[in-house]
Amino acid sequence: MAVPPLLALRGVSKHFGAVxxxxxxxxxxxxxxxxxxxxDNGAGKSTLVKVIAGVSxxxxxxxxxxxxxxxxxxxxxxxxxxxxxxxQDLALCDNLDVVGNLFLGRxxxxxxxxxxxxxxxxxxxxxxxxxxxIPNVRVPVAALSGGQRQTVAIARSLLGDPRVVLLDEPTxxxxxxxxxxxLDLVERMRxxxxxxxxxxxxxxDVKAVADLAAVLRLxxxxxxxxxxxxxxxxxxxxxxxxxxxxxxxxxxxPGEAER
Amino acid sequence: xxxxxxxxxxxxxxxxxxxxxxxxxxxxxxxxxLLIWVIFxxxxxxxxxxRNLSNLSVDIVGTGLIAVGIVFVLLVGEIDLSVGSVSGxxxxxxxxxxxxxxxxxxxxxxxxxxxxxxIGLVQGFFFARVxxxxxxxxxxxxxxxxxxxxxxxxxxxxVNLDDEGLVATLTSHYFGNxxxxxxxxxxxxxxxxxxxxxxRRHRRATGMPxxxxxxxxxxxxxxxLIVFGAAYVLNQFRGLPLALLIFLVVVxxxxxxxxxxxxxxxxxxxxxxAEAARRVGVNIVRVRISVFAVSASMAVxxxxxxxxxxxSASQTSGTGLLLLNAIAAAVIGGVSLFGGHGTxxxxxxxxxxxxxxxxxxxxxxxxxxVQFMITGGVLLAAVVVDSLVRQAQKAHGRA
Ligand SMILES: Nc1ncnc2c1ncn2[C@@H]1O[C@H](COP(=O)(O)OP(=O)(O)O)[C@@H](O)[C@H]1O
Ligand SMILES: [Mg+2]
Numbered sequence: 087m088a089v090p091p092l093l094a095l096r097g098v099s100k101h102f103g104a105v106x107x108x109x110x111x112x113x114x115x116x117x118x119x120x121x122x123x124x125x126d127n128g129a130g131k132s133t134l135v136k137v138i139a140g141v142s143x144x145x146x147x148x149x150x151x152x153x154x155x156x157x158x159x160x161x162x163x164x165x166x167x168x169x170x171x172x173x174q175d176l177a178l179c180d181n182l183d184v185v186g187n188l189f190l191g192r193x194x195x196x197x198x199x200x201x202x203x204x205x206x207x208x209x210x211x212x213x214x215x216x217x218x219x220i221p222n223v224r225v226p227v228a229a230l231s232g233g234q235r236q237t238v239a240i241a242r243s244l245l246g247d248p249r250v251v252l253l254d255e256p257t258x259x260x261x262x263x264x265x266x267x268x269l270d271l272v273e274r275m276r277x278x279x280x281x282x283x284x285x286x287x288x289x290x291d292v293k294a295v296a297d298l299a300a301v302l303r304l305x306x307x308x309x310x311x312x313x314x315x316x317x318x319x320x321x322x323x324x325x326x327x328x329x330x331x332x333x334x335x336x337x338x339x340p341g342e343a344e345r
Numbered sequence: 346x347x348x349x350x351x352x353x354x355x356x357x358x359x360x361x362x363x364x365x366x367x368x369x370x371x372x373x374x375x376x377x378x379l380l381i382w383v384i385f386x387x388x389x390x391x392x393x394x395x396r397n398l399s400n401l402s403v404d405i406v407g408t409g410l411i412a413v414g415i416v417f418v419l420l421v422g423e424i425d426l427s428v429g430s431v432s433g434x435x436x437x438x439x440x441x442x443x444x445x446x447x448x449x450x451x452x453x454x455x456x457x458x459x460x461x462x463x464i465g466l467v468q469g470f471f472f473a474r475v476x477x478x479x480x481x482x483x484x485x486x487x488x489x490x491x492x493x494x495x496x497x498x499x500x501x502x503x504v505n506l507d508d509e510g511l512v513a514t515l516t517s518h519y520f521g522n523x524x525x526x527x528x529x530x531x532x533x534x535x536x537x538x539x540x541x542x543x544x545r546r547h548r549r550a551t552g553m554p555x556x557x558x559x560x561x562x563x564x565x566x567x568x569x570l571i572v573f574g575a576a577y578v579l580n581q582f583r584g585l586p587l588a589l590l591i592f593l594v595v596v597x598x599x600x601x602x603x604x605x606x607x608x609x610x611x612x613x614x615x616x617x618x619a620e621a622a623r624r625v626g627v628n629i630v631r632v633r634i635s636v637f638a639v640s641a642s643m644a645v646x647x648x649x650x651x652x653x654x655x656x657s658a659s660q661t662s663g664t665g666l667l668l669l670n671a672i673a674a675a676v677i678g679g680v681s682l683f684g685g686h687g688t689x690x691x692x693x694x695x696x697x698x699x700x701x702x703x704x705x706x707x708x709x710x711x712x713x714x715v716q717f718m719i720t721g722g723v724l725l726a727a728v729v730v731d732s733l734v735r736q737a738q739k740a741h742g743r744a
Contacts, residue, residue: 161624177624181617181685182610190614191625193607200605203547210553 090153091116092281093138093169093250098147100133107133108144109305115250115281120272122296122313123285124325130305131285132174135252138283139171140164170243174254174285178239180228184220185209187227188242212241216274233264237271250281257291269295289318301325373730374678374694377723381698385705392705395581402579403516405693405700406588407432407651408667412674412692413596414643417636419675420603421616422684423479425637427468427486428644428671433663434494435461435645439512440504440658441497450511458645464490465641469634479637487668495660503659506652515591516653519583526576526585533593534569541565588650592693595646600689612636616684647671666717673720674699677727683735698723 093115100108107130115121125131136142138149140158148155151167158164164171178187185206194201194208209223218237220230227235236256243251253272257265265288272295275282286292292299293313301308301324309324322328385392411428418425435457442453468486472479498504506513520526541561548555579585603609614622615632623629651667652658678695680687699720706716 162626173624175620177618177621179614179618179621179685181613186610186614187621190610190622191627193610195607198606199601200607200610202605203544203551203553207551207553 089116090150092152094150094153095134095138096148096150098134098137098144098149100130100137100142100144106305108137111147111302111305111307113283113300113307115283117249117281118276118279119298120276120282120284120296122292122299123283123302124287124292124299124321125302125308126325129302129325131302132254133305134302135171135173135254135283135285138164138169138252141171165246165248168247168249169252170246170248170250171252172236172239172243172254172256174258178227178235181226183226184223184230184238187238188212188245190242192245208245212245216241216244216271218271231264233260233267236260236264236268240268240271240275244275248280250283251275252283252285254285255287256284257286257288265291289322292321293318303327371679371690371694374691374698374727378694378698378701381701381705385701385708389705389708392708395578397704397708398578399582399586401697401700401704402575402589403586403654404704405696406516406592407647407654408670408674408700409592409692409696410595410647410650411644411667411671412678412696413599413689414640414647415671415675416680416687416689416692417603417612417639417643418479419680419682420612420684420687421619421633421636422682423472423633423636424672424682425468425483425640426480426668427464427483427490428640428647429663429665429668430487430490430494431461431464431641431644431663432648432651432667433658433661434464434490434497434648436648436652436658436662437494437497437504438645439649440506440652443510443512444504444506445501450507454512454649457649458642461641461643461645462638465638466634468641469637472637473630473633491663494662498660503657506656506658508656512649512653513656514587514653515650516586516588518587520585520587520590521583523580523584526580527573529585529590530569530572530576533572534565537568538565588653596689596693603688608632608635613685616686670696670699670720673724673727676731677723679727679731681731681735682728683731695727 091114093113095111095113098108098111098113099106111130111134113121113123113134123131123134133142137144138158140161140163143159149158150156156163156167158167158169161171179190182190185202188209189205194204196204206223213220213223216237218241220234220238227238230238240251240253240256256268256272260268269291272282272284276295284292284296286296296313299311299313299316299321301311301321303325308327309321311321311324313321382393391397411432415425415428438460439453439457442448442456443450448456464486468479468482471477471482538561541556541564545555545558545561576585579589603612611622611627611632612635614627615629619629622632648663652662674695675687675692676682676695677698678687678691678693680691680695702720702723703716706713706719
């Protein structure tokens with residue numbers, strides 16, 4: 087209790103013209119905890135991530151880092167605090183290899199020349215720490231599978247030793263096996279003591295790795311659930327805005343409807 | 346045992362991916378070049394004579410230097426249509442300053458090249474900052490700079506350069522001493538070997554996979570064979586041409602810049618994913634402006650070599666097929682029009698192909714009309730290969 091959460095948002099609001107994308111949103115992320123951020127399309131999840139990452143500015147609200155209010159105005163501010171972001175559209179350079187992508191913008195150099203050997207060594211170290219299997223770190227990432235590209239994007243975000251990682255729908259376009267790859271990686275990040283915010287549409291993913299599920303609906307908080315003790319239906323009801331009863335009645339799941 | 350199998354599999358995969366990603370873009374063009382040489386040699390036994398090859402090696406330099414500059418622009422996925430005009434303009438600036446106004450040659454050369462740099466910065470600014478498509482900006486440049494060139498020339502349609510001067514020497518000087526060509530060949534081979542060997546030692550020390558000594562020896566052997574063969578042939582005529590030496594040094598130097606420095610890495614990154622580059626803090630506006638500056642500067646340098654070859658600058662400087670040949674050279678050599686793939690060596694190989702066709706046709710007394718059609722066909726083939734490779738790769742990447 088004495089330890090303040092790594093990241094806390096209070097009353098964050100943001101509008102685009104007439105659209106209230108976020109309204110008085112609260113959110114807390116602790117070390118060693120995976121928080122799933124759920125919500126329908128357009129609920130404001132990506133907007134919230136961009137606010138935390140400093141890509142766009144909130145109209146109102148407070149961001150606290152380890153209990154202290156901070157101002158995140160640029161992506162650099164977030165990175166400096168220790169917040170890493172993996173965006174929904176993976177931002178990788180298709181023509182560069184894994185090493186090139188990981189170190190893009192922070193290349194290691196010796197007398198002005200790229201130190202490829204050192205960058206490759208650190209890449210291998212990082213990938214093996216995270217048990218990420220990429221057959222060859224020197225192939226252009228265009229040649230990798232969707233799951234591998236996603237793990238590369240996540241690995242890149244971990245290179246700067248962040249404390250909190252924001253993942254915007256990392257499994258949205260992946261098959262079953264590749265999704266499992268990414269979820270395994272999320273679990274390892276939690277085991278390494280990182281705070282993870284995982285945006286997902288998929289109840290299965292959330293049930294598998296998340297500790298808490300925070301639901302956004304039309305830009306507002308619409309419930310915070312302990313994933314281990316809450317039923318699918320309750321969370322889905324909160325996402326769709328239907329009452330818990332209606333949903334439970336429509337899709338009865340014996341043994342899980344006790345709450 | 347199983348580790349080794351995985352390694353082999355990994356290696357095969359790398360080769361396959363490199364093939365499909367255009368990193369082996371040089372294999373088809375080298376094969377094409379050999380084919381062209383065999384065909385012309387069988388039609389006219391003078392084609393591979395030391396004299397013809399030596400002339401060829403000087404003829405490629407002017408257009409080749411321009412093509413090397415264009416590679417930078419193509420790498421970020423853009424195009425520069427102004428390089429022909431800029432090369433002519435640069436040559437005329439030099440000629441007017443040096444011949445008509447008596448400025449020292451070295452100073453006039455520097456001023457001309459800086460004019461090119463300034464032109465590139467302006468064009469790059471309009472493209473990257475103002476947001477005008479590069480095609481349009483440089484098309485305006487194509488007209489504008491040749492207009493300015495004609496204005497500078499005024500009533501004097503042609504300015505003859507000093508036959509003995511610095512710029513004339515660029516393409517007229519040969520190192521007659523056979524030791525120079527062999528020395529350069531030995532140096533090139535040694536640098537290649539040492540770089541590979543050091544890389545291997547460094548990788549072994551950190552426990553990473555590395556090339557075997559046998560592979561390094563084999564590669565060095567191939568490199569040595571090519572460069573010593575070239576040195577031998579050149580020594581049969583007048584020795585190593587200064588122009589060729591400069592061209593090779595520039596190509597190798599800019600290759601180092603593109604592939605071994607953070608700046609070059611950013612050029613490739615902007616071509617392969619501008620948004621990705623922007624998000625990690627790459628200043629993509631600055632990178633985009635810089636490639637146009639390189640392109641226009643190299644255009645002037647190439648223009649000076651072209652002027653040197655005919656010891657004059659005139660109203661026809663930088664006109665005709667120059668622009669198309671320079672772009673075609675880069676593309677034939679394996680630079681992707683879609684950005685992100687290719688090296689300065691691509692431009693070197695591509696201009697060799699184009700100039701070989703031109704030289705062979707001239708030897709055979711075939712009209713320019715046929716030569717245009719053949720070069721056009723080669724260019725089309727290169728672009729088609731590029732498009733197919735990109736499409737296959739996209740399909741693969743999304744899978
Ligand atoms: N840059 C923008 N300009 C205008 N409206 C936006 C912008 N970004 C998001 N929105 C709007 O804000 C709302 C929330 O969007 P978003 O955060 O992307 O939702 P989610 O990621 O939960 O699907 C949507 O109504 C969307 O149309
Ligand atoms: Mg979204």
